[in-house]
Amino acid sequence: MGTGHDTSGTPETEILIVGAGPVGTTLALELARQGVASTLVERHTGRSPYPKMDFLNGRSMELLRRLGVVDEIRAKGVGAGHACRFHWSADFSEAPVAAWEYASVSELDRRGEATNDGTSGLEAYQRLPGNILEEILRDRAAAHPLVDLRTGTAVLGLDQGEDHVTVHLRDGGGEYASRAGYVVGCDGAGSTVRREAGIPTEAHGPSGDHRDVYFRSSDPMLRRHGRYFLNIVATGITLVSRDEQDTWTAFFPVAEHEEDDAVTIMRRRLGVELDVDEVVHTATWKGNMAVAARYRQGRILLAGDSAHQFYPTGGHGANTGIGDAVDLGWKLGAFVRGWGGPGLLDGYEAERRPVALFNLEMCANLLEVWGRFPRLAASGASRQTLAGFLREEEHQIENLAIHFDYRYGSSPIVIPGAGTEPPWSWRGTTPTTWPGGRPPHVRLQDGTPLFDLLGAEFTLVDFGADGAGTAAVEAAEKRGMPLLHLPVSDPWARSVWGHDLVLVRPDQHVAWRGATPPEDWGTVLDAVRGASAIGSDDGSRA
Structure with a gap:
């Protein structure tokens, strides 16, 4: 390898992120929010010609709100008045046998403002081409002074040392080597970083080849039976409305010996001579259900599709990856800055891998319905039978808890709560400050969302009036740990949160809670910043 850069001595960059898709850019922006610089390399020079994902769930939107990008995402996404409607069509030329409908963003916002009881998210979902x-995220990263974005730069290989990783790169000027303190692979399902780290993936479901046609069409045939987000057709094809206007994607499994061009296959499976104004892009992809055996190998870590792969059913891929990026971002940032202990990096896999495994099962759950529908139609089931079957499965899209209520209850950097964990409900969020979970969204008396007052650092939300936060701040200062003390005088918010003292992490998950201050704030803070093991008997469990 050539060495266009000096690879001796101090690393050129403390953190090198490979892949500037939504996950890699979110990670870079999260690190910057923590005051930590990173280098972000991307082999492509422009944005992807193909949208891939098209759905940001409400929790992802809450996390991206912290980065200041939600308004732009809303402005460039599908309008708030459009509901998410799923059509299930036995024959594309006929009316659908069933239609699932999930409320529009406008309606969800209205409901949340009317209740204000912690059962809704601060942000609703957003449909937006990936x-x-x-x-949006790449432009934000490129403009940030703490992010060094290098497009047209490919990773050729990695050599991990005791105190650094040597990264072999190629850009327009040739090949060279660079040193990084840590490398994070956000480079997709075929991750070079994962391969170089020697981390295998574990398959958990079916695998198969698929084709996509990304196209524009104003043919009224597409909406002959009304508007929809997805139309799942029993002849083996799914249509996705990308913008509620004229931009679409059709995807379908590739049958053996089916060698016609993608548009011909699309028309054949739809059973209509659909007018296509423009084919923007076609792609072949392999559907996988897999999770990496581990998320870390020394100084190399994985996030997003490099760590887990899903089918598109359920919209889990990018959303799980954004959760990875935020979780890893604050932890890696804290460790690099020196106030976080080594337990933070161990806590990354301990928290995020179980979420990926759970989401994989939820993806498989909906994929089963996707598969059974065409099989039932092919078997001769009547329209009424198909409609009855699908009616029983409509709960699949009323799945707020999957998005909002994942809990890091077994995390080594969360202090367990006393008593019995609150129930988990498929259709809605459970308003609780149970340690490891997301606290409830509630608006204060002046209309301010409590979430918006949480800091980029740890935040001690203090509903009491006895000055308990002073000792916590002093203990944090001794450790160089940033801690925001947030007194809140709002009886309604206190009733929803349920405890006088709630310690919230930078990723808006609860690290500890208590009715009274612990005997020793230092013990609590050392545990949640990964500097000591949890398990003390000093009264910090509450």
Whole structure:
């Protein structure tokens, strides 16, 4: 390898992120929010020609709100008045046998403002083509002084040393080597970083080849039976409305010996001579259900599709990856800055891998319905039978808890709560400050969302009036740990949160809670910043 850069001595960059898709850019922006610089390399020079994902769930939107990008995402996404409607069509030329409908963003916002009881999210979901999200986040990263974005730069290989990783790169000027303190692979399902780290993936479901046709069409045939987000057709094809206007994607499994061009296959499976104004892009992809055996190998870590792969059913891929990026970002940032202990990096896999495994099962759950529908139609089941079957499965899209209520209850950097864990409900969020979970969204008396007052650092939300936060701040200062003490005088918010003292992490998950201060704030803070093991008997469990 050539050495266009000096690879001796101090690393050129403390953190090198490979892949500037939504996950890699979110990670870079999260690190910057923590005051930590990173280098972000991307082999492509422009945005992806193909949107891939098209759905940001409400929790992802809450996390991205912290980065200041939600308004732009809303402005460039599908309008708030459009509901998410799923059509299930036995024959594309006929009316659907069933239609699932999930409320529009406007309706969800209205419901949340009317209740204000912690059962809704601060942000509702957003439909947005993934390549537009990529462009928004990449532009933000490129403009940030703490992010060194290098496009047209490919990773050829990695050599991990005791105190650094040597990264072999190639850009327009040739090949060279660079040193990094840590490398994070956000480079997709075929991750070079994962391969170089020697981390295998564990398959958990079916695998198969698929084709996508990304196209524009104003043919009224597409909406002959009304508007929809997805139309799942029993002849083996799914249509996705990308913008509620004229941009679409059709995807379908590739049958053996089916060698016609993608548009011909699309028309054949739809059973209509659909007018296509423009084919923007076609792609072949392999559907996988897999999770990496581990998320870390020394100084090399994985996030996003490099760590887990899902089918598109359920919209888990990018959303799980954004959760990875935020979780890893604050932990890696804290460790690099020196106030976080080594337990933070161990806590990354301990928290995020179980979420990926759970989401994989939820993806498989919906994929089963996707598979059974065409099989039932082919077996001769009547329209009424198909409609009855699908009616029983409509709960699949009323799945707020999957998005909002994942809990890091077994995390080594969360202090367990006393008593019995609150129930988990498929259809809605459970308003609780149970340690490891997301605290409830509630608006204060002046209309301010409590979430918006949480800091980029740890935040001690203090509903009491006895000055308990002073000792916590002093203990944090001794450790160089940033801690925001947030007194809140709001009886309604206190009733929803349920405890006088709640310690919230930078990723808006609860690290500890108590009715009274612990005997020793230092013990609590050392545990949640990964500097000591949890398990003390000093009264910090509450």
